[in-house]
Amino acid sequence: MEALVLTDKKKLELKDIEKPVLKPDEVLIHTAFAGICGTDHALYAGEPGSADAVPPIVLGHENSGVVKEIGSAVTNVKVGDRVSVDPNIYCGQCKFCHTGRPELCENLSAIGVTRDGGFEEYFAAPASVVYPVPDNVDLKSAAIVEPISCAIHGMKLLKPSPYQKALVIGDGFMGELFVQILQAYGIHQVDLAGIVDEKLQMNKDLFNVKNTYNTAKGDKIPAGEYDVVIEAVGRPETQESAIESSARGGQVLMFGVGGPDAKFEMNTYEVFQKQLTIQGSFINPNAFEDSLALLSSGKLNVKPLMSHELDYNQVDDFVNGRLGVVSKAVVKIGGEEA
Numbered sequence: 621m622e623a624l625v626l627t628d629k630k631k632l633e634l635k636d637i638e639k640p641v642l643k644p645d646e647v648l649i650h651t652a653f654a655g656i657c658g659t660d661h662a663l664y665a666g667e668p669g670s671a672d673a674v675p676p677i678v679l680g681h682e683n684s685g686v687v688k689e690i691g692s693a694v695t696n697v698k699v700g701d702r703v704s705v706d707p708n709i710y711c712g713q714c715k716f717c718h719t720g721r722p723e724l725c726e727n728l729s730a731i732g733v734t735r736d737g738g739f740e741e742y743f744a745a746p747a748s749v750v751y752p753v754p755d756n757v758d759l760k761s762a763a764i765v766e767p768i769s770c771a772i773h774g775m776k777l778l779k780p781s782p783y784q785k786a787l788v789i790g791d792g793f794m795g796e797l798f799v800q801i802l803q804a805y806g807i808h809q810v811d812l813a814g815i816v817d818e819k820l821q822m823n824k825d826l827f828n829v830k831n832t833y834n835t836a837k838g839d840k841i842p843a844g845e846y847d848v849v850i851e852a853v854g855r856p857e858t859q860e861s862a863i864e865s866s867a868r869g870g871q872v873l874m875f876g877v878g879g880p881d882a883k884f885e886m887n888t889y890e891v892f893q894k895q896l897t898i899q900g901s902f903i904n905p906n907a908f909e910d911s912l913a914l915l916s917s918g919k920l921n922v923k924p925l926m927s928h929e930l931d932y933n934q935v936d937d938f939v940n941g942r943l944g945v946v947s948k949a950v951v952k953i954g955g956e957e958a
Contacts, residue, residue, distance in 0.1 A: 623740030624932045624951075627676050629666035632936050637678075640736070640744035647697060647750050648689035649705065652958035653763035654738035654951045655682030656930075656938060657793075658877060663733065664939045668880070670708065670903055673733050680738030680951070681707035681731055684753065684762035686958045694747040704762040705738075706749040706769065706908050707731040723773070723905045738763075739935070739951060751908050754916040759956050760929075761915055761922050764948065768920065769907035771797050771875070775805055776907065777899050778871050780848055782806040787841065789862055790852035790876060791819040793948040796925050798850045798875075799827050804919040807848065813841050813861075816945070826924055841865045844894075852876050856884035863890065863898070871897045926950060 623637045642648055659669040660679050673679065687701045697703060710717050711727035731737045731745055753762045771794060780786075786807045788798045791814025802810045812829045814820050815836035823829040833839040843864050851862040854876030862872050863886045878884075891898070914920040927947040930938060935951060937943050 621741040622932070623678050623736070624935060625676050626664065626673065626679055629675070630664060631675075632664070632939075634932055637740070639742050642689060642691045642744055644691040644693040645747055646691045646744045647687055647694055647703075647747050648742055648744055649683070649685040649703060649750070650688045650742055650958045651680075651683060651685045651738045651740065651953040652759040652955055653684050654680040654953060655764045655767065656935065656949045656951065657682060657767055659733075661939055669733050670730050671728055671734050677733075678736035678738075678740050678743070679732050680740070680743075681733055682764055682766040683707070683731070683738035683743070684759040684765075685738075685954065687750075688742065691747070696747055697750055697752060702753040702759060702762070703750050704753050704765040704908070704912065705731060705745050706751065706904065707733065707737065707766060708903050708905070709746060709749060710905075723903045738953070739932070741953060751912060754912060757912065757915045759958065760926070760950060762912075763950050764922060764926070765908060765911045765915070766904065767794060768797060768801075768911040768914070768922070769904035770794075770901070771801050772907040772910050772914075773904045774850070774873050774875050774901035775801060777901055778848060778873060780805045780807050782808050784847035785809045785811070785845065785867075786848040786850070787811045787813065787846040787865055788850045788852060789813045789841075789858050789865075791816055791823070792852065793925055794875065795850070795852035796823060796827075796947070797920075797922070798852060799823050799829055800920050801914070802848070802850070803828060804914055811846070813839075819947070822924065826921070835861075844868070846870060849873070850875055854878040854882075856882060859884040860886060863887070863896070866894060866896055868894045870894060871899065873899050873901055875901050922948075
């Protein structure tokens with residue numbers, strides 16, 4: 621079968637490889653679409669994601685497809701089912717798994733990171749991480765349930781209330797997801813700070829954003845204004861801005877992934893005086909069902925955020941920045957007919 625293989629740091633090659641042989645608890649999936657995210661950029665560059673990717677490896681941890689074969693012990697899906705796949709596989713035995721924090725698993729493995737993922741015609745996954753897709757959700761949208769679930773996990777770490785005002789810092793794909801998810805969780809006002817006028821305006825027009833700030837053009841985010849702040853960039857200046865824009869009693873979710881050595885400054889008295897909650901968020905435990913439900917209900921509309929549909933030959937151009945501004949890219953492998 622055809623696969624796009626990371627054979628070395630910053631080297632992708634289209635190869636003919638063997639179709640996976642299933643274990644009793646595994647499912648063979650004909651890939652429909654595979655999303656590309658910032659983690660794939662990092663893995664391509666030889667940097668860590670949720671875990672280290674050691675070449676040769678097939679990337680692609682955001683996947684949808686159709687079940688083509690099931691192992692002898694599989695009972696939750698059947699051949700022909702349309703599915704989305706949670707890439708993260710927990711050991712179930714370490715202290716974090718035993719205490720309800722599997723995202724911190726000491727033996728985490730992941731499809732498309734430590735084992736072959738969706739940039740191939742067929743991939744295998746444990747049945748425990750395979751989720752049937754509702755009939756009214758297309759497979760292209762289902763390919764990005766994983767990033768949606770990461771945002772949902774972040775929301776579950778917060779305590780949002782309808783009266784609160786929220787700010788999202790970052791108009792990339794994840795920031796735009798949070799705009800809709802915050803409203804789905806009942807927050808009555810969501811504002812957005814970013815650097816692309818067209819994205820900021822689209823979120824006002826389509827997704828009920830009230831106020832926008834283009835920080836690249838000098839717009840100032842009000843200080844001390846927001847009860848919930850989602851930092852979805854991962855840069856020191858935006859992390860500092862998240863603290864400054866938070867109100868008394870505010871909650872700040874540091875969702876953006878910073879560099880391994882990056883640091884930011886904050887006023888510790890401000891943290892004390894505002895009684896701030898500053899929360900990190902890592903991957904996506906127990907969030908796929910909620911994510912699929914939001915897609916199925918129509919409360920989350922991802923179609924306007926998906927800017928590029930690529931084939932294998934365009935992935936290298938994408939990860940090297942030759943495609944220009946990309947909101948969200950997915951690789952069409954089998955398509956809706958997988």
